[in-house]
Amino acid sequence: xxxxxxxxxxxxxxxxxxxxxxxxxxxxxxxxxxxxxxxxxxxxxxxxxxxxxxxxxxxxxxxxxxxxxxxxxxxxxxxxxxxxxxxxxxxxxxxxxxxxxxxxxxxxxxxxxxxxxxxxxxxxxxxxxxxxxxxxxxxxxxxxxxxxxxxxxxxxxxxxxxxxxxxxxxxxxxxxxxxxxxxxxxxxxxxxxxxxxxxxxxxxxxxxxxxxxxxxxxxxxxxxxxxxxxxxxxxxxxxxxxxxxxxxxxxxxxxxxxxxxxxxxxxx
Amino acid sequence: xxxxxxxxxxxxxxxxxxxxxxxxxxxxxxxxxxxxxxxxxxxxxxxxxxxxxxxxxxxxxxxxxxxxxxxxxxxxxxxxxxxxxxxxxxxxxxxxxxxxxxxxxxxxxxxxxxxxxxxxxxxxxxxxxxxxxxxxxxxxxxxxxxxxxxxxxxxxxxxxxxxxxxxxxxxxxxxxxxxxxxxxxxxxxxxxxxxxxxxxxxxxxxxxxxxxxxxxxxxxxxxxxxxxxxxxxxxxxxxxxxxxxxxxxxxxxxxxxxxxxxxxxxxxxxxxxxxxxxxx
Numbered sequence: 001x002x003x004x005x006x007x008x009x010x011x012x013x014x015x016x017x018x019x020x021x022x023x024x025x026x027x028x029x030x031x032x033x034x035x036x037x038x039x040x041x042x043x044x045x046x047x048x049x050x051x052x053x054x055x056x057x058x059x060x061x062x063x064x065x066x067x068x069x070x071x072x073x074x075x076x077x078x079x080x081x082x083x084x085x086x087x088x089x090x091x092x093x094x095x096x097x098x099x100x101x102x103x104x105x106x107x108x109x110x111x112x113x114x115x116x117x118x119x120x121x122x123x124x125x126x127x128x129x130x131x132x133x134x135x136x137x138x139x140x141x142x143x144x145x146x147x148x149x150x151x152x153x154x155x156x157x158x159x160x161x162x163x164x165x166x167x168x169x170x171x172x173x174x175x176x177x178x179x180x181x182x183x184x185x186x187x188x189x190x191x192x193x194x195x196x197x198x199x200x201x202x203x204x205x206x207x208x209x210x211x212x213x214x215x216x217x218x219x220x221x222x223x224x225x226x227x228x229x230x231x232x233x234x235x236x237x238x239x240x241x242x243x244x245x246x247x248x249x250x251x252x253x254x255x256x257x258x259x260x261x262x263x264x265x266x267x268x
Numbered sequence: 269x270x271x272x273x274x275x276x277x278x279x280x281x282x283x284x285x286x287x288x289x290x291x292x293x294x295x296x297x298x299x300x301x302x303x304x305x306x307x308x309x310x311x312x313x314x315x316x317x318x319x320x321x322x323x324x325x326x327x328x329x330x331x332x333x334x335x336x337x338x339x340x341x342x343x344x345x346x347x348x349x350x351x352x353x354x355x356x357x358x359x360x361x362x363x364x365x366x367x368x369x370x371x372x373x374x375x376x377x378x379x380x381x382x383x384x385x386x387x388x389x390x391x392x393x394x395x396x397x398x399x400x401x402x403x404x405x406x407x408x409x410x411x412x413x414x415x416x417x418x419x420x421x422x423x424x425x426x427x428x429x430x431x432x433x434x435x436x437x438x439x440x441x442x443x444x445x446x447x448x449x450x451x452x453x454x455x456x457x458x459x460x461x462x463x464x465x466x467x468x469x470x471x472x473x474x475x476x477x478x479x480x481x482x483x484x485x486x487x488x489x490x491x492x493x494x495x496x497x498x499x500x501x502x503x504x505x506x507x508x509x510x511x512x513x514x515x516x517x518x519x520x521x522x523x524x525x526x527x528x529x530x531x532x533x534x535x536x537x538x539x540x541x542x543x544x545x546x547x548x
Contacts, residue, residue: 049477057339202334
């Protein structure tokens with residue numbers, strides 16, 4: 001008979017995060033249909049309305065790089081969909097984990113640490129973003145929205161941009177103790193203006209210079225630049241690296257702040 | 269004996285015996301109490317109330333500086349050529365009235381109805397289901413009305429109000445808010461879990477995107493044009509756009525009748541649903 005020696009660690013970090021993802025998956029398997037719209041259908045509807053409908057009124061010109069508006073707006077629609085979904089999935093659901101449904105308290109009563117719990121949460125959001133992005137990629141290709149195989153890269157860019165919004169919003173949710181009224185303000189004063197003014201529908205050069213910095217500090221603009229760079233071309237390697245570094249930095253900062261609050265709130 | 273004493277006081281006494289007896293306690297003339305309650309609630313959250321004004325303004329600003337540069341001219345009502353901003357502004361006014369009204373009438377009503385059981389408490393006082401329906405719908409309409417006045421003011425400042433008929437945009441927005449609040453509230457009584465709000469979004473966002481808000485009807489293929497013309501918001505948008513540029517035609521009576529019918533049906537259905545669910 002062999003004896004099992006304690007290693008001092010019950011499960012590894014990745015395994016612990018993955019266990020949490022499994023937990024989400026069990027829930028998702030039952031309720032996937034009710035989230036089909038927000039994660040999958042909405043970006044496609046926006047693509048149809050703006051790319052085809054509104055786009056039919058747009059003369060290809062300098063603003064769209066001489067391309068049709070559909071090609072111009074298609075990658076950006078994936079990204080703004082990813083941002084909306086990421087913020088939605090990191091606001092009330094995370095607060096609910098702490099406050100209403102309290103799964104987080106249950107999970108950290110097991111050997112899974114708050115940090116691993118946070119990792120699992122963000123990993124789950126990434127996987128949902130990947131799924132939504134891939135389905136959008138396929139449906140948009142039926143519209144003829146992509147020019148070349150560079151479109152495949154838009155999905156990982158979408159995941160990164162989504163994560164750059166999910167991580168700070170998770171941090172905000174973890175530090176929220178009221179009923180989450182501030183999320184409405186985040187939607188109304190951050191997400192919505194970001195969608196309109198961060199280069200999704202028109203180049204930010206049309207925004208007065210005094211206000212343009214607001215677009216520069218938004219993750220969505222950096223994502224849009226990257227996504228248009230790979231689908232339409234015209235983006236040098238150095239700016240591309242800069243945009244990616246900005247997004248990575250926001251993700252990292254968001255994770256660090258969120259981690260601080262997860263430990264503070266869950267470790268007694 | 270009991271009958272004679274209970275008829276003595278309160279606003280219900282003015283309504284007469286018929287209102288109180290037939291159909292049972294449906295309406296007691298106290299809808300104003302609900303309106304008063306909403307005002308008290310929002311007097312604590314006035315920032316939330318005020319921030320609703322800003323959302324359509326963000327859109328208008330985006331169209332002024334961005335979209336308007338991509339599309340310079342659009343064919344408006346009566347074949348009139350419009351700048352893109354003046355094409356889209358009346359449509360935004362109407363759709364923001366719709367969004368505001370539906371938000372209050374669905375999310376707000378759902379939580380009061382299913383979670384905080386507020387209406388059950390109200391029905392144990394001399395307030396009937398029709399009072400609740402009228403009170404809640406009035407609040408949504410009032411809120412939508414305030415927003416549309418603010419939006420109209422900004423349109424005027426931006427020089428987008430060119431015809432005196434445009435003043436009628438406000439009653440149109442109020443009518444749209446009324447119709448959507450009534451229908452939205454009737455639908456909200458069918459919801460069982462917050463995750464089902466997705467269905468409301470599923471109805472609202474396509475309506476917002478495809479009711480000729482952002483591009484004219486002629487863009488669609490013929491078969492789809494008929495579908496779009498059945499959508500309620502389409503009628504509000506057409507009405508508002510025609511009035512904004514001062515092009516009037518008889519079809520406006522049809523649009524108005526459609527919205528009035530929708531509003532009446534919604535109010536009736538809401539009262540019926542609340543009565544059915546709570547007065548068992």
